[in-house]
Amino acid sequence: MEKILEVRDGCFSYAKGRPLLQNINASLDGGQVMAVMGRNGIGKTTLIKCIVGILSWDSGYSTVAGRQSQRNRPMKEIGYVPQAHRVSFDYSVRDMVVFGKAGHSSFFAAPSRGDYELADRMLYKTGIYELRDSPCNELSGGQLQLVYIARALINEPKLLVLDEPESHLDFRNQIRLLKLIQGVAAEQSIACILNTHYPNHALRIAQRCFLLGEGDYITGDTKQVMTDANIQKFFGVVSHSVEFQYQGETVTSFSFLDEG
């Protein structure tokens, strides 16, 4: 498998003398999904913003598909899905997806008919084709999240980065979204990074897990990283995991019992 993402000795701090991220090293191949986990305010979103190039590393660097990401130079190879949010102007779903093309076309270009057809295909792929003419602000949170994913996929990115994609979604939509991410990664061998607060979700779709703590982190195979011991260490929570069989596969599920 082709190596898509590489982070080398990445350090970042918002204020001098209070480092948030220290010596981050990670890599991800095409087709792999990595779940970034950790407590609130520990720097998960900061980490993915550094990788995307919205923030720049204080030292160290990251490369995507062999190219070093730089601040203020958004890369076409990265599809970034921000947390679903409402916007001031009520664009149609189709327009919103076509906007994915607008940024990387030449500076003064207008989207072509081909771009709109591509947008329709993305909407079909994400399962919201029937909503294509709806105004974005009338969609539910789950539908809106899918629009943003369609928008990110329109440029055929090598790396898909999602910021807490399943927050604010109901169970059913959470499962649909996870299956979509899983499918996109496997079929198009896109590397995916997602921030999540749910170990069960990480276990379900991510081969790799990045567990971020204060000044340290562990990364590796999700099954080895996601243990009751690590949850106690990194989240301060007593948990209990159980294994059971579903459709011939072993599923691990965590229950959270107490802080401590």
Add this chain to the structure above:
Amino acid sequence: MKTTHHAGYRKTMLLGFILLAGAAVAGISLGKYGIHLPELVAIFSAKLHGSVDRSMEIAAFVIFNVRIPRIILAAMVGAGLSISGSALQGTFQNPLVSPDLLGVSSGAGFGAALGILLTGGLGLFTPVLSLLAGLMSVLLVFLLAGTKKGGGTLSVVLGGIIVSSIFSALISLIKYVADSSETLPAITFWQMGSFANVTYRDIGIAFIPIAGGMLGLLLLRWKINLLSLGDEDCFALGINPHTTRWLVILFATLTTAGSVTVAGVIGWVGLVIPHICRRLVGVNHGHLLPASALIGATFMILVDTAARSLTSAEIPVGILTALIGAPFFAVIYRRGRKEG
């Protein structure tokens, strides 16, 4: 692939061009010196064939030296203010923004007032000074907002408020020291906004900033869509929000400063026309900007024609746009809320 949305855009643009032509014809024939349509046709064909009959000389002078330059300028200013309004509303993610948000009008107003004070408003000095001061006001906003970590919409708006109030104070100062029998009325009239006594020279002065700025905004119209989604989405979609935003501001400022320089302060057009156009063609700035220019030009010709034909003494057009624009805005805003 066609959607109802695109069909609406094409239809609106076609209808807009017909309306614009109609408004231009109305603007040429209506007024204190009424010119009937047959006479109008006769004069135009005579002009084309070279010589104008003596009996038509006055009418021909009114048409070619008074009304046509006036209509051209009104169209340019209407289109310019409306497209700037649309572009800035998108860029600042706020549909209540108007083209003089960043103090352009106050800056250009200060330049004009100073010009009138120093030279009585004759010659090229006043308009050029006004244009430069308008552009300088945004340069000051740029310096105040900073480029390091700032440049966010909030610091830009704040900079606009500061610069705007400084220039307003300076205008008051000039008015205070101005000669109250001649200079003060001239400044006051200028501020009301008017197309009276417009000449081809005014068109020459305003053409480059207005046309240049409009062209820039039209070319950037799809990027304005991205700016309207917020800075983080801009990064996600591959543009640098800071650079792009300042480009939009620069072009909108050029257009607005060009308009204020030749026509004075004409309010409400840049705020109301974008709202009307959103109803007609939707919120996509790719369609909204061309539609705003077209409808804005038509609207301004009609209002200016009304301004000089309604009463025996001409009403400054800025007063009329405010009188029409403000209630109109209240109505569409209320309707929009009910629908939403």
